Amino acid sequence: MSSTTQAVVRQVLETIPLVMRTLASELRHTGYTPAPAHFRLLFILASRPHNLSELAEKQAVSLPSMSNSITTLVGRGWVKRVRASHDRRVVLIELTPAGREVLGDIQCRVEARMTELLGSLSPAACDQLSVGLEILRSAFASVAEDSRP
Numbered sequence: 496m497s498s499t500t501q502a503v504v505r506q507v508l509e510t511i512p513l514v515m516r517t518l519a520s521e522l523r524h525t526g527y528t529p530a531p532a533h534f535r536l537l538f539i540l541a542s543r544p545h546n547l548s549e550l551a552e553k554q555a556v557s558l559p560s561m562s563n564s565i566t567t568l569v570g571r572g573w574v575k576r577v578r579a580s581h582d583r584r585v586v587l588i589e590l591t592p593a594g595r596e597v598l599g600d601i602q603c604r605v606e607a608r609m610t611e612l613l614g615s616l617s618p619a620a621c622d623q624l625s626v627g628l629e630i631l632r633s634a635f636a637s638v639a640e641d642s643r644p
Contacts, residue, residue, distance in 0.1 A: 507631070521608045525601050533557075533568060537590060537598040540574060544589035573597055 519531050532554060536631075539545065539553055552560035565588055568574040573594030579585035590598070616624065 496582075517608075518605060521603065521605050525604050527601060529598055530564075533564060534601060535592055536564060536568065537573060537601075538542070539644055540590040541595065544577070544587035546579075546585060546587055550588060553626070599615060 509512075515531065521618065523529060539550065547558060547561055547565065550565070554561060554564075555610050556564075565574060565576070569576065571594075573591060574588050575577060575591050576586050577589055579587050579636055580637075613621070
């Protein structure tokens with residue numbers, strides 16, 4: 496590994512926790528108190544219902560851990576378990592209207608805070624950051640694709 500790559504790795508390892516702490520703090524201030532992992536689940540479920548195994552795989556957690564998270568979200572009324580119409584043995588997790596509303600509110604608040612924090616960047620710096628984030632996403636997306644069965 497080159498010294499440049501090592502320096503970038505260190506930057507990523509220093510930066511991601513800062514971003515995640517800021518996100519977690521903002522999530523706590525919304526009043527909904529979702530864990531960042533729960534926010535991610537709501538985001539995933541906004542596109543379509545998923546079964547428990549799919550969600551566990553996407554979050555890289557065990558089925559019991561995912562089941563506990565879903566139970567928490569069901570208890571809050573943000574998701575519900577439904578039987579799949581094509582196979583009654585399959586249980587899907589889907590976002591409820593209340594969950595969709597919470598997700599929208601959280602997204603607006605978090606985006607507003609992130610906009611505030613990044614608002615002092617010049618247009619050139621924003622462009623650089625965007626390119627860098629896309630490179631980072633591509634690097635990790637390829638790993639996620641490779642690890643799928």
